[in-house]
Amino acid sequence: xxxxxxxxxxxxxxxxxxxxxxxxxxxxxxxxxxxxxxxxxxxxxxxxxxxxxxxxxxxxxxxxxxxxxxxxxxxxxxxxxxxxxxxxxxxxxxxxxxxxxxxxxxxxxxxxxx
Numbered sequence: 224x225x226x227x228x229x230x231x232x233x234x235x236x237x238x239x240x241x242x243x244x245x246x247x248x249x250x251x252x253x254x255x256x257x258x259x260x261x262x263x264x265x266x267x268x269x270x271x272x273x274x275x276x277x278x279x280x281x282x283x284x285x286x287x288x289x290x291x292x293x294x295x296x297x298x299x300x301x302x303x304x305x306x307x308x309x310x311x312x313x314x315x316x317x318x319x320x321x322x323x324x325x326x327x328x329x330x331x332x333x334x335x336x337x
Contacts, residue, residue, distance in 0.1 A: 225250030225334065231258050231271075232312035239313045242325040249335045258307040265300060271314055272299050274321045279303065281311040 228246070232239035234257040243253050256263075271279055280299050281287060286309045287295070294302065302309055315322040315329065322329045330336070 225252075226317070227252040227254065228315055228317035228333075229254045229256065231256050231263070231310070231314040231316075233257055233259055233308055236312055238325050242313050242315075245330070245335050246333065249333070251333070258310055262304075262307050265304060268300055268303055271321065272303075275311075275314075275323050278323060279311055279314070280309055284309060 225246075228251055230239070230243060230246070230253050232242075232255070234255075239255070243255055246253050277299060280302055286306050290302075290306070290309075294305070297305070311323055313323075313325060315333070317333065320332065322332060
């Protein structure tokens with residue numbers, strides 16, 4: 224079942240580290256991209272924004288709390304392009320499947336024991 228997938232997040236994010244370790248233990252080959260060190264282009268953000276919309280913006284993050292009202296008024300693309308660490312993570316792309324977060328449902332969808 225396991226194959227290769229892309230995972231987007233932050234290298235220092237404990238949830239991303241846990242997700243990557245659990246995916247690799249389940250046999251997945253994980254291609255990880257730290258969106259703060261290697262920012263996504265608008266063209267790379269677009270399919271994720273089309274899939275997840277506002278959910279891609281982590282409104283519980285320290286980054287969000289530090290933003291001004293004017294910054295918060297932007298579109299998801301504007302906010303994520305300016306502050307990639309605002310992304311809810313991890314975002315996982317496996318073939319045509321796009322998953323967000325590291326929840327029991329995401330684990331089940333990828334065959335990882337919850």
